[in-house]
Amino acid sequence: MPTPSAPARDHIAGADDLSDAAIDWLVRVRMGAADAADFARWRATSAAHDAAAIEAEALFDDVGATATAAAFGAGATVQPFSRPQPARPPALSRRRLLTGAAAAGVVAAAGAGAWMATGPDAGTRVAALLTGAETTGHGERRSLDLADGSRVTLAGWSAIRADLSGTTRHVELLAGEALFTVAADATRPFVVAAGAGRARALGTTFSVTRDDQTARVVVVAGQMEARAADGAVVALEAGQAVTMGRSVAGAPMKVERVDAAALTAWHRGRLIVAGQPLAQVAARLERDSRLRLIVRGDTARNLPVTGVFNLDDPAGTLAAITRILPVRARRIGPLVILDA
Numbered sequence: 001m002p003t004p005s006a007p008a009r010d011h012i013a014g015a016d017d018l019s020d021a022a023i024d025w026l027v028r029v030r031m032g033a034a035d036a037a038d039f040a041r042w043r044a045t046s047a048a049h050d051a052a053a054i055e056a057e058a059l060f061d062d063v064g065a066t067a068t069a070a071a072f073g074a075g076a077t078v079q080p081f082s083r084p085q086p087a088r089p090p091a092l093s094r095r096r097l098l099t100g101a102a103a104a105g106v107v108a109a110a111g112a113g114a115w116m117a118t119g120p121d122a123g124t125r126v127a128a129l130l131t132g133a134e135t136t137g138h139g140e141r142r143s144l145d146l147a148d149g150s151r152v153t154l155a156g157w158s159a160i161r162a163d164l165s166g167t168t169r170h171v172e173l174l175a176g177e178a179l180f181t182v183a184a185d186a187t188r189p190f191v192v193a194a195g196a197g198r199a200r201a202l203g204t205t206f207s208v209t210r211d212d213q214t215a216r217v218v219v220v221a222g223q224m225e226a227r228a229a230d231g232a233v234v235a236l237e238a239g240q241a242v243t244m245g246r247s248v249a250g251a252p253m254k255v256e257r258v259d260a261a262a263l264t265a266w267h268r269g270r271l272i273v274a275g276q277p278l279a280q281v282a283a284r285l286e287r288d289s290r291l292r293l294i295v296r297g298d299t300a301r302n303l304p305v306t307g308v309f310n311l312d313d314p315a316g317t318l319a320a321i322t323r324i325l326p327v328r329a330r331r332i333g334p335l336v337i338l339d340a
Contacts, residue, residue: 022052024332133161133174139290139311141267149183150190153267156287176287177209179220179267196229197244206236207264216243220260228253271309271317278303278325282338290314296339300327303340 025039043053136142136154143153148164158176163169167187171180173194182190184203192199192208194215199208204222208215217226218241227233228244234253236242241258262272266288273281279301282293289311295301303325309317318336322329327338 018048018052019055022049022056025053026056133159135159136176138286138292139288139314141269141288146183148185148188148190151181153179155179155266156289173208173210173215175210177207177266179205179207179264181205198227200225200227207260214243217241218258218260218263220264226253265308266311269311271311272307273309274306275304276306277301278305278321278327278338281305281321285309285311285317289317291318292335294335294337296337300338300340303327 022043025034025042029036029039039053043050134142134144134154136156136158139156141153141155143151145151146162146164146169148169150169152160152162152171154160155177158178159174160171160178161174162171169185169188169190171178171190171192173192178192180190180192180201182201182203182205186202190201190203194208194210195213197215197217199206199215199217201222201224204224205220206222206224207218207220209218217224217236219236219238221238223235223237225233225235226242226244232253234242234255236255239257239260241256241260241263242253244253262274265272266284271281271284271288273284279295282295285291286293289309291314305321305325307320307324309320311317318329321327321338327340330337
């Protein structure tokens with residue numbers, strides 16, 4: 001007999017539906033919203049139920065080993081279910097592997113009912129929080145007025161540490177993205193360090209995004225310079241961008257012409273994309289909105305997305321995605337799963 005904690009789809013017998021139900025069970029158990037003993041009884045219902053449970057556990061364990069998970073700092077996603085595990089089915093469907101935005105959306109249970117999210121540079125961000133740096137959470141934007149009159153706006157899941165006491169105004173972007181409007185001071189350069197890259201300005205507006213050990217600078221107004229790990233320097237002006245860092249050290253930095261207003265629209269609560277893969281869009285929505293997205297399958301992950309989305313309206317954004325793309329959205333706890 002189903003228990004009160006049982007997911008609503010337990011009565012479904014199809015293979016795909018059993019897989020979905022097993023995922024539902026696993027998410028709820030590891031959130032503390034369902035009892036592990038109830039899950040064990042569910043999986044003992046039949047060989048098909050048990051196979052679906054094994055597949056779900058393999059799926060969650062594989063997420064932490066993907067390159068995307070590593071990029072998002074999600075090396076520790078979920079702990080294996082305590083029940084002794086039969087051998088993994090030899091033909092685990094790749095359709096079941098969570099990729100794309102999965103690393104940002106799959107999370108770990110930490111105590112009864114707790115929901116501990118991972119994200120870009122998660123370890124660095126936690127350390128920053130403990131040492132008094134300025135941080136934001138998922139879906140949070142925060143503007144700060146610095147002591148020199150400059151202003152910084154943090155995107156979601158970002159962290160900075162500032163030291164304006166010396167002859168150089170120094171800010172370290174520890175994680176995520178920030179938009180800087182720098183107060184003019186010809187005697188004290190404003191330097192933003194992000195990974196192995198440096199952005200230097202006297203008075204301008206620009207954004208810096210940190211991705212592991214690379215950094216991307218986008219200039220909205222004024223002029224500035226960017227310095228790579230090998231010491232190479234390029235001058236930038238409004239409407240230009242460059243990527244710098246260890247991964248491009250030794251290679252000439254390529255200055256690009258960009259729509260800076262569109263790329264920094266997140267600080268106004270908008271995400272503007274043109275032809276970007278759904279996996280990338282989902283990762284941005286993970287960072288800057290309250291949506292928790294998982295994109296399943298290569299077909300869905302690679303669908304091109306063009307549109308303007310309201311980051312403060314998660315329901316409307318999700319409705320827009322499912323309206324303009326051939327994908328379906330299903331909720332499992334706080335997560336939304338998108339597949340083609």
